[in-house]
Amino acid sequence: MSDNIVSLGGLTIGTKDALEKAMASEGCSTSGATGCGSKQAPEDMDPETWAKVKDHPCYSEEAHHYFARMHVAVAPACNIQCNYCNRKYDCANESRPGVVSERLTPEEAARKVIAVANEVPQLSVLGIAGPGDSCADWKKTKQTFTKVREDIPDIRLCLSSNGLALPQHVDELADMNVDHVTITINMIDPEVGAKIYPWIRHGGQRYYGVEASRILHEQQMLALDMLVERGILVKVNSVLIPGINDEHLLEVNKEVKRRGAFLHNIMPLISDPAHGTHFGLTGQRGPTAAELQKVQEACAGGANLMKHCRQCRADAVGLLGEDRGQEFTKDLVPEEVAYDPAARDTYKEWVAKEREDRRAAAEDAKAETGATVAETAPKLLVAVATQGGGRINHHFGHASEFQVFEVDTDGVRFAFHRRCDNYCVDGAGEEDRLDRVIATLEGIDTVLCAKIGDCPRETLAEAGITVLQDHAYDYIETAVSAVYRARMGLAPAQAERA
Ligand code: CLF
Numbered sequence: 001m002s003d004n005i006v007s008l009g010g011l012t013i014g015t016k017d018a019l020e021k022a023m024a025s026e027g028c029s030t031s032g033a034t035g036c037g038s039k040q041a042p043e044d045m046d047p048e049t050w051a052k053v054k055d056h057p058c059y060s061e062e063a064h065h066y067f068a069r070m071h072v073a074v075a076p077a078c079n080i081q082c083n084y085c086n087r088k089y090d091c092a093n094e095s096r097p098g099v100v101s102e103r104l105t106p107e108e109a110a111r112k113v114i115a116v117a118n119e120v121p122q123l124s125v126l127g128i129a130g131p132g133d134s135c136a137d138w139k140k141t142k143q144t145f146t147k148v149r150e151d152i153p154d155i156r157l158c159l160s161s162n163g164l165a166l167p168q169h170v171d172e173l174a175d176m177n178v179d180h181v182t183i184t185i186n187m188i189d190p191e192v193g194a195k196i197y198p199w200i201r202h203g204g205q206r207y208y209g210v211e212a213s214r215i216l217h218e219q220q221m222l223a224l225d226m227l228v229e230r231g232i233l234v235k236v237n238s239v240l241i242p243g244i245n246d247e248h249l250l251e252v253n254k255e256v257k258r259r260g261a262f263l264h265n266i267m268p269l270i271s272d273p274a275h276g277t278h279f280g281l282t283g284q285r286g287p288t289a290a291e292l293q294k295v296q297e298a299c300a301g302g303a304n305l306m307k308h309c310r311q312c313r314a315d316a317v318g319l320l321g322e323d324r325g326q327e328f329t330k331d332l333v334p335e336e337v338a339y340d341p342a343a344r345d346t347y348k349e350w351v352a353k354e355r356e357d358r359r360a361a362a363e364d365a366k367a368e369t370g371a372t373v374a375e376t377a378p379k380l381l382v383a384v385a386t387q388g389g390g391r392i393n394h395h396f397g398h399a400s401e402f403q404v405f406e407v408d409t410d411g412v413r414f415a416f417h418r419r420c421d422n423y424c425v426d427g428a429g430e431e432d433r434l435d436r437v438i439a440t441l442e443g444i445d446t447v448l449c450a451k452i453g454d455c456p457r458e459t460l461a462e463a464g465i466t467v468l469q470d471h472a473y474d475y476i477e478t479a480v481s482a483v484y485r486a487r488m489g490l491a492p493a494q495a496e497r498a
């Protein structure tokens with residue numbers, strides 16, 4: 001393996017040239033036959049805030065190319081009922097509905113975190129995000145965080161809650177140096193809330209209807225204020241429910257911004273009768289991609305929006321968009337495991353240099369695009385196949401997700417992601433799957449990947465989608481900008497970084 005390549009666990013890192021050479025030596029060739037609101041950089045915030053978000057994949061779009069989170073499902077009890085939740089499954093406030101995660105005791109969870117940290121050098125955050133509510137089941141949440149903090153002092157602890165019992169734990173969270181808390185806030189008007197929450201349990205009593213939502217709202221606002229006061233970064237999750245809170249979320253966005261929330265993540269309701277939820281069984285639909293985008297656009301100028309959320313499982317492991325949870329199930333985690341910081345330390349050093357280089361490359365790309373393209377030039381959507389690191393480094397046939405970037409004279413910005421079943425199975429492409437991938441890529445002008453066969457490339461071309469592998473292992477911004485200039489009839493950029 002080249003000197004410029006480092007292998008950490010299953011992860012290979014290195015420069016563009018070194019990665020290309022490694023791929024060629026494995027018998028692959030790239031000549032191949034067959035704004036997000038949360039994209040924040042150091043210059044956008046004070047150094048203290050940047051230090052908190054620079055390695056958190058959810059709080060920084062840039063960081064999500066490099067760093068991984070893991071969740072442990074330790075706190076299954078809940079104190080409210082959401083109409084989009086069935087308690088058999090994970091907490092739909094943070095996680096993908098209809099999924100059952102593996103429940104762990106705090107001791108099992110702490111062992112699992114060490115096992116993952118030893119194998120996944122990108123790991124930077126441990127989150128508790130259901131099933132149930134982390135604060136309603138506080139004892140288990142606290143035990144888990146305390147133990148993990150002892151074992152791996154530099155890991156970030158991240159908590160997600162419906163907010164009802166959160167105020168009583170804010171001081172303990174601050175004492176444990178928890179810097180990131182998510183509150184799910186679907187309404188600030190209890191009349192709207194009554195359509196989402198049939199009941200809550202608070203102070204040993206059950207409340208129903210508008211009164212329940214009024215108490216929930218008051219507790220959520222109190223928690224938000226208390227967290228902001230203590231310098232804890234608050235992300236607000238809102239589930240977009242068409243006909244119930246779609247227009248109302250603009251008010252939510254304004255209010256949480258006014259109170260100091262760092263980020264607002266508007267997530268689509270995923271509703272299915274098979275999930276057995278009230279909304280699923282009564283035919284309440286989720287929003288279309290266009291409806292979600294409309295609400296996000298209407299919130300422009302308000303609280304910063306997170307657009308790279310993957311609605312992960314409550315036991316997810318890995319970069320956002322990948323889930324390595326099956327490699328670390330209870331039966332696979334050893335009874336005795338000791339933390340070895342070597343791989344994470346090496347990885348962190350590499351990322352610090354790499355992201356500086358990538359940022360400089362993105363600035364170059366932006367300057368060239370802005371300087372050379374007429375102001376009236378249209379916006380383009382470019383999908384990239386990536387396995388992280390901010391590079392075009394995934395084969396088309398293996399991609400089960402494409403990250404979509406928009407590019408215009410203002411530069412290159414993350415827009416959204418699209419999921420699909422990967423086209424290639426056991427080394428062979430499947431036609432049905434390709435049709436579904438093409439449907440998934442509707443509206444996309446160009447796809448960039450590390451490699452694609454002639455056959456799928458021609459089929460995509462017939463569907464009006466250009467696929468290029470010429471930018472394999474380039475930085476995303478460099479490649480997307482080069483595509484844009486070429487599409488606008490301008491010469492490709494001269495300098496490209498390795
Ligand atoms: Fe987990 Fe949530 Fe912390 Fe991230 S997830 S507890 S803030 S570490 Fe992230 Fe997953 Fe979206 Fe959540 S992509 S579902 S926003």
Ligand code: SF4
Pocket residue numbers: 078079080081082084085086087090091092093130131132133162
């Ligand atoms: Fe379900 Fe989470 Fe709502 Fe509790 S807070 S009812 S676990 S979605």
